[in-house]
Amino acid sequence: MTGDDHHDHKHCLEMFEKLSEYIDGELDHATCAKIEEHANNCVACFSCMETLKRTVALCKNVKDQPIPQEFSKKLQEIIRKVVPIS
Amino acid sequence: MTTEKNPTPQQIKDKDFDLIQAINSGEVDKFQDLVKRYEAKLYNFSLRMCRDPSDAEDMIQDTFLNVFRYLKNFRYETKFKNWLYKVAASTCFKKRRKSKFAPDKELSLEEFLPNDEAEKPDHVPQWALMPLDKLLNEELAGVINKTIITLPKKYRMVILLRDIEGFSTTESAQILNLSPSNVKVRLHRARLYLREKLKGYFENDR
Structure with missing residues (x-):
């Protein structure tokens, strides 16, 4: 893929399968090192890794909407009907 | 050899522990405080699960009603928040509403x-x-x-x-x-x- 003699398409697939675990820090040190070595030699895999990392980061930073006041009041009313007052 | 029968699992004392203890001890009106604490989080979770706001509202109502129904059985074996989401997920799956936007297919x-x-x-x-x-x-x-x-x-x-x-x-x-x-x-x-x-x-x- 890069013209590198050491490049092997099998490594691309192996890395592709483990990318999420790599991003989440769920792999052992040796596997991480292998992935990093491969990514440093394969632009396509490096790009795949960076775009997936960015996808995860975006998800983690999407802000919540405030709950509509009207619905919050409605919910209180419903709970009040069910929950007996002590 | 001694074996301990049914060892009591360790209780997780999270930030909701005291409030739940109070509710389960009879101060049931404090359940509203628990609802207030999680309604916004659950609202967003439900919206993202259901797409349709009215379905999301139904999901939240059903979740909190189920939580109230089963709170007495909560044994603090997990954080309350985790249990709440377990109830929410179960409530959502039980609805089993087919979505034309997201058919239940496998992603390979x-x-x-x-x-x-x-x-x-x-x-x-x-x-x-x-x-x-x-x-x-x-x-x-x-x-x-x-x-x-x-x-x-x-x-x-x-x-x-x-x-x-x-x-x-x-x-x-x-x-x-x-x-x-x-x-x-x-x-x-x-x-x-x-x-x-x-x-x-x-x-x-x-």
């Missing part, structure tokens, strides 16, 4: 494999490199939310728990009664699906 890893040689990128796209705070605006947040809703439910639930709600793999597995490896498989496919849609958004749709 193969469909997300990078394209053939000719289409492989020779650089990292700009959207993966620019500062996150410059990239993530209201429009993009909307695209992410709308894309998540098109994921089949079992993948959507996992990505919501892991990447939006911030539960760990182990916690998500407990909430969904899945093995941790199953959670990882579903999460990876859900992320790859979202990545493909974001790529499309940045390359073509804007």
Whole structure:
């Protein structure tokens, strides 16, 4: 893929399968090192890794909407009907 | 040899412990405080699960009513928040409403494999490199939310728990009664699906 003699398409697939675990820090040190070595030699895999990392980061930073006041009041009313007052 | 029968599991004393103790000791009106504490989080979770706001509202109501019904049985073996999401997930799955936006199909890893040689990128796209705070605006947040809703439910639930709600793999597995490896498989496919849609958004749709 890069013209590198050491490049092997099998490594691309192996890395592709483990990318999420790599991003989440769920792999052992040796596997991480292998992935990093491969990514440093394969632009396509490096790009795949960076775009997936960015996808995860975006998800983690999407802000919540405030709950509509009207619905919050409605919910209180419903709970009040069910929950007996002590 | 001595064996301990039914050892008492360790109780998790999280920030909700005292409030739940009070409710279960008879101060049931304090249940409203528990609802207030989690209604906004659950509202967003439900919206992302259901798409339709009225379905989301039904899901929240049913979840809190189920929580009230079963709170006496809560044994503090997990954080209350985790149990709440377990009830919410179960409530959502029981609805079993088919969605035309997100049919219950399997996502295979193969469909997300990078394209053939000719289409492989020779650089990292700009959207993966620019500062996150410059990239993530209201429009993009909307695209992410709308894309998540098109994921089949079992993948959507996992990505919501892991990447939006911030539960760990182990916690998500407990909430969904899945093995941790199953959670990882579903999460990876859900992320790859979202990545493909974001790529499309940045390359073509804007």
